[in-house]
Amino acid sequence: TIRPFSEIPGLWKNGVANLYNFWKLDGFKNLHRIMLQNFNTFGPIYREKVGYYESVNIINPEDAAILFRAEGHYPKRLKVEAWTSYRDYRNRKYGVLLKNGEDWRSNRVILNKEVISPKVMENFVPLLDEVGLDFVARIHKKITQNGQNKWTTDLSQELFKYALESVSTVLYGERLGLMLDYIDPEAQHFIDCITLMFKTTSPMLYIPPALLRQIGAKVWRDHVEAWDGIFNQADRCIQNIYRQLRLEGGPPKKYPGVLASLLMLDKLSIEDIKASITELMAGGVDTTSITLLWTLYELARYPNLQEELRAEVAAARAESQGDMLEMLKRIPLVKGALKETLRLHPVAVSLQRYTAEDIIIQNYHIPAGTLVQLGLYAMGRDPKVFFRPEQYQPSRWLRTKTHYFRSLSFGLAEAEMQIFLIHMLENFRVEKQRHVEVQSTFQLILLPEKPIILTLKSL
Numbered sequence: 001t002i003r004p005f006s007e008i009p010g011l012w013k014n015g016v017a018n019l020y021n022f023w024k025l026d027g028f029k030n031l032h033r034i035m036l037q038n039f040n041t042f043g044p045i046y047r048e049k050v051g052y053y054e055s056v057n058i059i060n061p062e063d064a065a066i067l068f069r070a071e072g073h074y075p076k077r078l079k080v081e082a083w084t085s086y087r088d089y090r091n092r093k094y095g096v097l098l099k100n101g102e103d104w105r106s107n108r109v110i111l112n113k114e115v116i117s118p119k120v121m122e123n124f125v126p127l128l129d130e131v132g133l134d135f136v137a138r139i140h141k142k143i144t145q146n147g148q149n150k151w152t153t154d155l156s157q158e159l160f161k162y163a164l165e166s167v168s169t170v171l172y173g174e175r176l177g178l179m180l181d182y183i184d185p186e187a188q189h190f191i192d193c194i195t196l197m198f199k200t201t202s203p204m205l206y207i208p209p210a211l212l213r214q215i216g217a218k219v220w221r222d223h224v225e226a227w228d229g230i231f232n233q234a235d236r237c238i239q240n241i242y243r244q245l246r247l248e249g250g251p252p253k254k255y256p257g258v259l260a261s262l263l264m265l266d267k268l269s270i271e272d273i274k275a276s277i278t279e280l281m282a283g284g285v286d287t288t289s290i291t292l293l294w295t296l297y298e299l300a301r302y303p304n305l306q307e308e309l310r311a312e313v314a315a316a317r318a319e320s321q322g323d324m325l326e327m328l329k330r331i332p333l334v335k336g337a338l339k340e341t342l343r344l345h346p347v348a349v350s351l352q353r354y355t356a357e358d359i360i361i362q363n364y365h366i367p368a369g370t371l372v373q374l375g376l377y378a379m380g381r382d383p384k385v386f387f388r389p390e391q392y393q394p395s396r397w398l399r400t401k402t403h404y405f406r407s408l409s410f411g412l413a414e415a416e417m418q419i420f421l422i423h424m425l426e427n428f429r430v431e432k433q434r435h436v437e438v439q440s441t442f443q444l445i446l447l448p449e450k451p452i453i454l455t456l457k458s459l
């Protein structure tokens with residue numbers, strides 16, 4: 001017998017009381033831990049309501065499969081109201097991240113060709129390789145300046161710059177110059193705005209931004225300021241390319257970047273292009289850099305594994321005579337390492353869909369239109385899903401065929417991260433202080449709760 005929706009366990013009857021408890025547990029920072037605990041208390045499915053945010057949460061891969069099968073022609077994702085409110089407030093268009101329905105689909109199809117097709121990946125790789133080389137050159141310089149053949153530091157700022165430089169070179173076909181000592185203060189401001197934008201989003205998941213705007217709340221004002229900074233920088237980059245394109249005329253000699261390709265293709269309106277390019281640029285900084293930081297942290301914890309990866313990279317380099325595109329086909333363990341990082345330290349705590357039709361999960365009836373979340377963080381640490389989940393073991397991915405979720409920028413992000421690791425492994429040994437363990441904190445995306453201090457030694 002199928003049990004009704006109302007019998008799903010969990011705390012969903014009093015959103016306001018739950019919000020109060022959530023706040024007492026410092027839930028804004030601990031969302032991932034609270035989810036994990038809820039699965040322990042309630043089992044593989046629970047229902048919850050915090051503030052005005054209501055969802056059903058699941059943890060099993062088989063249940064996720066049911067959910068994604070029921071998503072229909074236009075997957076309906078959670079609308080982050082803080083983000084749409086800002087766009088509405090400033091009269092800006094939604095990009096693919098925020099669009100829905102047919103508008104989303106048509107934009108996405110065109111962007112797919114320019115952002116994730118294998119053909120364009122070939123264009124991206126040499127650009128990303130160049131940034132990777134500049135990054136290691138910069139670290140070598142820091143080590144030399146230091147005079148001790150090593151450099152101990154919190155790499156996050158360097159990684160933010162690496163990620164922004166990488167995404168910009170691909171989007172604009174031009175370098176921003178962030179691997180230099182003096183960097184454009186506007187670019188630094190952009191980086192700071194992204195962090196602030198994420199941080200100010202999370203409370204607005206639970207308290208409607210329209211309300212916060214009405215009462216002139218600080219978090220709303222900070223959020224607007226953050227997005228303003230993001231859009232201003234993106235607008236400047238876009239204007240710059242647009243002007244160049246009009247001056248030059250004629251087809252470019254080399255690959256001109258995603259933006260110029262989209263403009264020349266002339267299938268999307270300029271406003272639509274701007275909106276999606278801005279989202280790609282803003283979405284491509286913290287996400288990849290934090291994943292890389294966690295990967296270096298894990299490699300520092302497992303020195304033998306680090307050597308294994310280094311050997312794989314050396315062999316790949318030899319076999320492909322340095323051709324980066326070929327190399328990327330010969331580094332399964334490096335790819336496994338990135339998957340392990342995302343399993344233990346996912347950027348997104350959960351993945352969510354509104355159901356397009358009625359479905360049955362764990363023998364409960366779930367009506368169409370329900371927000372269902374797959375708890376990625378909890379799933380990655382579940383011993384029923386992953387054998388010895390606490391162990392960082394890239395080789396566990398060698399056997400399994402995973403076809404995981406394809407977000408628009410993921411192909412780019414993957415190549416960027418793989419190329420980074422190749423260069424780092426070829427140049428440095430990464431070490432960490434013993435006995436220092438770092439946990440995650442939730443600021444819309446999951447971030448290290450305290451600085452990760454690593455030591456880089458020249459090989």
Ligand code: 2DC
Nearest residue numbers: 078080279280282283284287348349350351444445
């Ligand atoms: C956060 O409960 C936890 O890819 C919430 O590059 C549910 C939720 C909704 C939307 C998710 C968000 C979580 C995590 C960060 C995500 C976001 C959608 C897109 C965004 C997953 C899981 C991210 C990081 C984008 C950001 C793009 C940028 C322009 C803002």
